[in-house]
Amino acid sequence: MSTDQWVGNDVSQGHARLEGILRFERLSHGFALCETLAVSLVAVATADLYWSYALEWHPDRSVTMAVGAALGLGVAGLSLLRGSYERAIEPGPGFLWSGLVTTLRIFTALLAVLFVTRFDEGYSRGTFFSQFVMSGLVVLTLRSVFQRLLRERLAKGRVERQRLMIVGDAQLDPQLQARLSARGCHVVARLSLADTARADEAETLRAIVNTCRESGVERVLVHTSAELGDLVDRLLHDLSETPVTVEVLPHRNSPLWRAKGDGLAGLPAAVVRNRPLSRLQLLLKRVFDFAVALGALIFLAPLLLAIAAAIRLDSKGPVFFRQTRHGYGNQPIRVFKFRSMRVMEDGAAFRQATRNDPRITRVGAVLRRTNLDELPQILNVLFGEMSIVGPRPHPIALNETFAKEIKLFHRRHNIRPGITGWAQINGHRGETDTLKKMADRIEHDLWYVDHWSFLLDLKIILMTAFSRAAYRNAG
Template identity: 45%
Template structure:
């Protein structure tokens, strides 16, 4: 949510309160409400589908089977959604993320239902038609319901109908200015009733807290005692530990929880995933290699896309190979050593587009109007058709459809000395296309700054990988190829 949007929502909420609209829903009641809504929808959908098919087939309607299947699917779906934290209100308002996650969770729920039916050996007495229809309709009904829930929740928050825990904010003016009330409600379930600003320390003061700071803290304590304040939130720099301790000592006189918001520097770190680290919690500032489950997801996508590409493009492969042979001397396929996952070497395949077959300690990048590029090669490079044989590298497991583009070994050696973090590109398999390529960094990188920007994009992809990002990149690749030519 943007700052301007949040401010508009806060203003509308304030107007609703002034006009006499009293919040009727508690923030803490949102997750259970969403759970109940999902269970009712799934169970109702199962019963409705079975009833309609029974009526259509003029067979007797027996409620036991659809109820059993509905309960099993609902339990699997709800438990998966809870485990991923997707019932939290601050996640619920993210419509696109919620819809995607709903489809994944529903797929898992249907697999659970199918597995249980198979293991209990009740497939013969289970209607395959109604169960299949129930599974298919769920892919439409659940995302639609999740979208409706997100829209409703956004409007309820904007109108002031959702009530959070009454909270006062205390902190430095600079940090308080970055705290948006709407974010407090949506992300933390807190309803800001008032804020108290402390002075900004200039380093010359003898005491940690100035007279104005003490007055502000006294006023905050008095306000907390006189009103039904449930929580105190601090917005202060984490680096000033002594001053922070002095503020905390003053606030101990009230029996209320006191929480410290992350400052500007810490907020950037907290964007990274939090992981268990022994008995403590750590911030994952560099992502570990993909887990076995994630690797399996990515491999399945690679095999599916590469297999379809080979089957559909075989006639085009033959046409391109013939054109290359008729245009210039040399092999149809260009081979070159590249570094892959973990820095391991492999041989990459491309349609030959140049008169040279460089693969040594010095490899010169193709440039605009490069005389080494053949007539057919110029078209292949502009349309990126020269990259198509790399689907074989994908099927062999050496590359992925999406990943950082592999560079010639000579370029790897050169850039690894010039660009920090370059070697981290080998944390995943190289790809035929990548995040950098769909962001416009495709083709020649004549300047070091261009390569640095491309590497930055590659590192972002590695640290934020998901199947949905891969699918998005695949779709955007087609548009990028049409929009911009390489050479």
Template identity: 40%
Template structure:
């Protein structure tokens, strides 16, 4: 079997892309629809009552009516948005027809509500005028906006977050199709095929893992896999290697499979795709989690500042050396960072070989033993949270030497790097703290970390924070 061949495939077009992610265009379209609906409907209603009827327009009622219609329109758009389309604004005709249907449905729904509530003071003429004016404004503005966005995409002025492509040469034009739909392709890798008289699939595993490291350095946000589904062994090894990345992975459905998957996630050119891996935490949820981290970490540093200052003094008086201990740890997406802790030992190991501390370790200082037992030594990591290296809740980061050791002995060990490491985590509140005397201890810790990643929610984070505070005095097995 031939080796994997990687080729650079950046989408440079001689123009500098706008600093607006293409993923935001959906929100731009909805915003334009809201403005068109509200402005055109309100103007038409005011014109009808003020000029055609010659009366004094009921501005509060007309405004409230148009706001209700606009909200119904936006909710229907959000709920009914087809998952099939990565860039729904590109197909102008389909979007216009869909918009007309939603606008008609919104008015019918609103009229039904008025009938059920027996509301009689809303003018039928005003409602009809707002329907017609709003429909015209929506179709015209949506058409103009779609044409503009489509032109920007085709000229390379707007692009998505970076993606990578794995393909087997079945469709040589797939990379061009990706670029034409606004995808920013930063890496393309040619896949082998085990049906070409190739060697064992397991021999490809190190090569796949090497490519995963390349993708990690490129900071890709999505991976698209376009290979023959019948080559199941190679595909399984590749998808297994890609699970170490915190990105979405889509599988392209080839001829014969498209009738089965339909429009599962939407076309890339003439192909449909199926999502086989999603981001552990969406960008919106990640932003909310980051806000919570910043607020609670800042508040914690402020409230605990007298205690932190007192601990610094105790550590300095107890033994010679700095008060803070810094060590290289592996964080989100395998990126190294320097973690902060209060120094609790007479040594400051940070190399390829690190000996785990034990409960009776004579390297631990007198003050250090108290700090470890109460977990106060972890409090300086609030600084890591503010710096963005860590989160309040997540898998605990291990020393690089321990990562190197256990990644070879524990299956799916590096999957825990798909989210930011935390000061506390699900494994810690379940009692997995301190020295890992047996391999099974680490395996259970990793299993709990992966459970947390698969079941993450803001409520789970809050629960872990509360359990950490409640159980802090019970965690006496800290090393």
């Protein structure tokens, strides 16, 4: 099977099958909202009924509403944090049981708060117990209905949890295919490495990596065998430059193939590479980025207007400059910047700015020294193309120059690019006129990808604002 035939047929057919299919994340987030509202309303209604009929008095309703809202948000929030909504796809009562356990934990936390604040004197034990029972029943009912409807849609192939590529075995037995479909996994591409000629190996590996990037593949299952050892090693190396989870499966003739596994669809697979950030971490980072970018856009509006006016008065040309750069998964994005030069080079015509570059305007020199030329990228953050913190996006021409010289260069794109980053606060910014300068920057970018945390992002933001190193080599 040729590489062109595989990419042309399997991938296009996979896209056709995915049209009109709902993403599981949207369904689970929608259900989380429903569960929040249901638990909150039931908790408030139960307290009202208990106080009205059992105690014949009613305290301040603002208290019951606050407690109800806290219970609803607590149950849904903890479920999202622990990934318990993912269990709705799995067979068995695990999804229902996780709902009861989560409800118990939230009510235990409420009991601790009531005890510490001594508010338990005005909050009867009967109210607490009745709220717990009714909330538990509501959670069980909602989850039972959601799981039944979800399984019906899964059986019809209308829910997508993950986009999957299988490499190493083009033939997928019906039983395994059914198990994957039942878990919302859509196979968008397959390729048998055993049919790959030695002369076509490099082209095949490039096609696999490109398909991962272009088709939004989230997980790759790699079948191994003794004959494919070296080729599989090279494939795993190349896949490390894509933001996918890679699982290695034993060969069908191996005794391990029949073993019960904890991997996808119960396969005895070993995860050799995870995505840099989990879906929950991506969600938290995105929420933080959006909130900070929106607040910054409002707070910095006067400064942005003043810079725009200064640019127009200083030189002819537009206020903003948009340049094509590599973003998440090597996908091209159009990055906003305040224009700091008399030219607007892009694509193959791009040429790096140098110290005392005659193309830089007077206002542009100030903007570049103070990093203010990067402020319009707040818009890229709002649009979801960039993050507040991450590897700085490079012009595509610059990437193509160094990618062949620096190992794992494109792995820096396994996370969204940022306005500021770990490399920048350590002084690795500005002109990269030597291989060593770029290699040092990439080393710091890859360290950030491997060690990301929310606290690290906060540290980088603070150092960008107050550290001298963040402004070293600017200009």
